[in-house]
Every structure is written in C-alpha cells, then in structure tokens.
Amino acid sequence: MRRRLTPHPLHPLSYPSRVAYQHLVWRAEPMNPENPRDPSRRLRESEEQLNRPSSPFSSEAIKGLLTKIQTWYQGLSNTGKLVVAGVSVVIGFGFLNLFLRLVTTLITLAVLGGALYLGYKFLIESDPSQN
Known part of the structure; x- marks a missing residue:
C-alpha cells in the first residue's frame, strides 16, 4: 500500500x-x-x-525551556554562575529603569495635557456672559 x-x-x-x-x-x-x-x-x-485556540507559549514549552536553562546554569562553574547572575541583575535593572521612565513619561504627558486643557478653558475660551 x-x-x-x-x-x-x-x-x-x-x-x-x-x-x-x-x-x-x-x-x-x-x-x-x-x-x-x-x-x-x-x-x-x-x-x-x-x-482552534493556540498559544505559542504553552505551559509545556515554557517548562521545557526553564528546565533547559536550569540544567545549563547548573552546569556552569561558580565564576560562570556569578557572571550570569550579575548580567541578569544588570538587565533586570535596565528593564526596571525602562518601565519607570515609561510610567514617568505617561504621567508627565497626562499632567501636561491637563494643564493645556485648563489653560484653554480658562484663558482662551471666553466666558459667554461677558459678550
């Protein structure tokens, strides 16, 4: 056949x-x-x-990836583990810095937008009772 x-x-x-x-x-x-x-x-x-609902990040794939990373990390020497941990901390702080800057920018834009709106309402838009 x-x-x-x-x-x-x-x-x-x-x-x-x-x-x-x-x-x-x-x-x-x-x-x-x-x-x-x-x-x-x-x-x-x-x-x-x-x-069919499909997720590229299934829990089995994530578990497999974490197991591979853990096995790789455990195979490193103590110096290698220290270097990987240090680089991970630096990258983590970089992402935290990026996130905090994004939040700060959004808050600044919101305050600036509110100030512009209030300035338009009180300074530029004339009061109808004054006509």
Whole structure:
C-alpha cells in the first residue's frame, strides 16, 4: 500500500503562528485513491485548525525551556554562575529603569495635557456672559 507523508499537526509548517520546533515530526497517512478528500471537507478542516485556540507559549514549552536553562546554569562553574547572575541583575535593572521612565513619561504627558486643557478653558475660551 502506498503511503503519503503529511505534516503532523504539531509540525511547525502546519501552524505558522507556532514556535518552530527543532525536529521534524512526520506521520504516514495511507493514500486512498478510492476515496479522495473532497474540497469542502478540506476547507472545513482548515477552518477548524484556524479557529482552534493556540498559544505559542504553552505551559509545556515554557517548562521545557526553564528546565533547559536550569540544567545549563547548573552546569556552569561558580565564576560562570556569578557572571550570569550579575548580567541578569544588570538587565533586570535596565528593564526596571525602562518601565519607570515609561510610567514617568505617561504621567508627565497626562499632567501636561491637563494643564493645556485648563489653560484653554480658562484663558482662551471666553466666558459667554461677558459678550
């Protein structure tokens, strides 16, 4: 019996929005020349795949990544661990600085917008009773 190779549903080419996997997984699907797949069925299956909720960051993928990082970190020497920890702290403070600057900018824009609005209301817009 002839078999046709089709991408496995978890194959990266099956779902363009998913994170690419490091290995290819293929499954063999029997070719059935007597019962070809009709276009409406293929369309329905494609719509189901598109409407299926998918997250590129599944909990299993995150756990696997954290396990790899933890294994890598534990394999480092004490000096390497110290360097990685120091770089992580510096990067963490950089992100904290970025976040605080963003919040400060948003607060400044809100205060400036409020001052401009009040200036427009009280200084530029004339009081209708003075006409």
